[in-house]
Amino acid sequence: MAIDLQMPVLVVDDYKTMIRIIRNLLKQLGFSDIDDAADGTEALEKMRQRPYGLVISDWNMEPMTGYELLKEVRSDESLLKTPFIMVTAESKTENVIAAKKAGVNNYIVKPFNAATLSAKINAVFGV
Amino acid sequence: MSKAASAVSACQENSPNDQGPEAKTDMNNDDISLAQVLHLAQSSVETLKNFLTQLDNTIGDDFHQIMDKISQTREDMVHLNIKSDDDDDCPIADAENELKLVVKATEDATNRIMESAESIMTADPNDQAHYHSVVEKNVMDIFEACSFQDITGQRINKVVETLEFVDYRVHKIAALLGIEQEFGNRDFDENAFHEKRKRKDELILHGPQDKALAVSQDDIDDLF
Numbered sequence: 001m002a003i004d005l006q007m008p009v010l011v012v013d014d015y016k017t018m019i020r021i022i023r024n025l026l027k028q029l030g031f032s033d034i035d036d037a038a039d040g041t042e043a044l045e046k047m048r049q050r051p052y053g054l055v056i057s058d059w060n061m062e063p064m065t066g067y068e069l070l071k072e073v074r075s076d077e078s079l080l081k082t083p084f085i086m087v088t089a090e091s092k093t094e095n096v097i098a099a100k101k102a103g104v105n106n107y108i109v110k111p112f113n114a115a116t117l118s119a120k121i122n123a124v125f126g127v
Numbered sequence: 128m129s130k131a132a133s134a135v136s137a138c139q140e141n142s143p144n145d146q147g148p149e150a151k152t153d154m155n156n157d158d159i160s161l162a163q164v165l166h167l168a169q170s171s172v173e174t175l176k177n178f179l180t181q182l183d184n185t186i187g188d189d190f191h192q193i194m195d196k197i198s199q200t201r202e203d204m205v206h207l208n209i210k211s212d213d214d215d216d217c218p219i220a221d222a223e224n225e226l227k228l229v230v231k232a233t234e235d236a237t238n239r240i241m242e243s244a245e246s247i248m249t250a251d252p253n254d255q256a257h258y259h260s261v262v263e264k265n266v267m268d269i270f271e272a273c274s275f276q277d278i279t280g281q282r283i284n285k286v287v288e289t290l291e292f293v294d295y296r297v298h299k300i301a302a303l304l305g306i307e308q309e310f311g312n313r314d315f316d317e318n319a320f321h322e323k324r325k326r327k328d329e330l331i332l333h334g335p336q337d338k339a340l341a342v343s344q345d346d347i348d349d350l351f
Contacts (some may be wrong), residue, residue: 018277024270028263060281062204065330089278091341095331096350107347111274114267116344123351 003125008033009055012043012069013087014097018110022056022087025114029121040064044072047079054121059088059095067099074103083124087112196303203300220287225282228337232282236275243268281334292320 009031011118019036026034035052037043039061047055055073057066062121063070073079086099087108096107106120250261259316295317326332335341 013277015277015280017273021274025267028267038206059315060192060332060334065332067330090331090333091336092331092333095341095344096331096347098331100350106351109341109344109347110278111271112344113271115207 003121004053005030005127006033007031008035008050009054009056009083010043010052011036012038012040012055012057012061012066014038014058018058021083022117025055025117028114029118040066040069040072043069047082048076049074051080054124055082055084056087057084059086059090059099067102070099070104085120085124087117132176200300200303203296203303218289218292222286224337225286228335229279229282232275232279236272239272240269243272278335295320 004014009026011019011026011034013019013022013036023034023036035046035050038045040057043055043057044064046052055069057069059066066088068085070086073082075083080103083105084103084105085106086104087110088095089110098109099107105124108116108120246265247262250258252258
């Protein structure tokens with residue numbers, strides 16, 4: 001099964017540089033419909049307005065963290081099936097376990113490269 | 128003998144007005160009896176004794192206040208957690224380590240970006256297919272290298288938080304010692320600070336880890 005490269009992808013990060021980097025990496029991988037949000041609150045608002053095929057979110061953001069966003073998404077009937085990848089510098093085992101329990105589909109530790117991002121997206125979509 | 132009693136005794140011995148029983152008898156022989164003189168002397172001694180006892184209590188209170196201030200200062204110093212023999216949970220040692228990692232990450236990223244740029248510069252433009260792939264690969268490398276900014280930003284924020292905490296504690300100590308004016312006033316919301324720490328614990332926000340302590344991507348992949 002091939003990944004739909006036309007699906008809308010939401011990148012959530014409070015660092016504009018990071019959003020720009022992930023955008024460019026996604027473009028390089030062939031994705032064309034890329035949107036962004038600066039924190040969990042903005043991301044949740046956007047997700048309730050438009051269905052996204054994939055969410056790639058940082059953890060450490062204010063006022064709503066990526067972890068809180070994940071829990072909100074998984075508790076919302078209309079959003080709970082949205083694939084969610086955490087891309088974060090939070091690299092303690094307890095973070096990974098907490099995110100997995102909350103329903104994250106995959107977890108990438110920063111700094112990462114395009115190959116890792118590509119591999120995790122493929123894994124989420126079973127490619 | 129108590130301090131007050133000693134003071135009364137010293138006062139009786141050294142008083143310049145004390146000219147002895149003969150002088151007193153000569154001065155008011157017709158009007159005042161010896162019993163009255165003794166009564167007056169006794170009441171003067173009582174008054175003086177009460178005054179000195181009060182003075183003694185005041186000094187005691189002052190010492191208690193000084194002890195309290197020393198104790199509070201000690202507590203603030205403990206909160207600063209400045210240790211030389213054990214760096215675990217020491218915010219200053221943590222901040223020092225974070226800054227070292229920032230320097231290292233910046234250096235690594237700079238070298239990586241320069242190497243990528245040099246690869247593009249030295250690629251042969253006559254071989255278009257090869258040139259295109261070299262440019263593409265190295266541009267991706269440059270993007271990836273730029274992600275250091277996010278991580279160093281988080282590390283520097285941790286250092287800033289530590290500095291704010293140390294600054295607050297130092298000012299609290301200065302206030303206890305009564306020298307806060309020399310340090311200037313600081314607005315610091317202690318409740319907000321503790322609330323922020325509590326939230327960080329609840330949301331498992333530790334920030335970037337040292338590579339040696341962090342869980343690797345391979346270990347994470349094993350969990351999925």
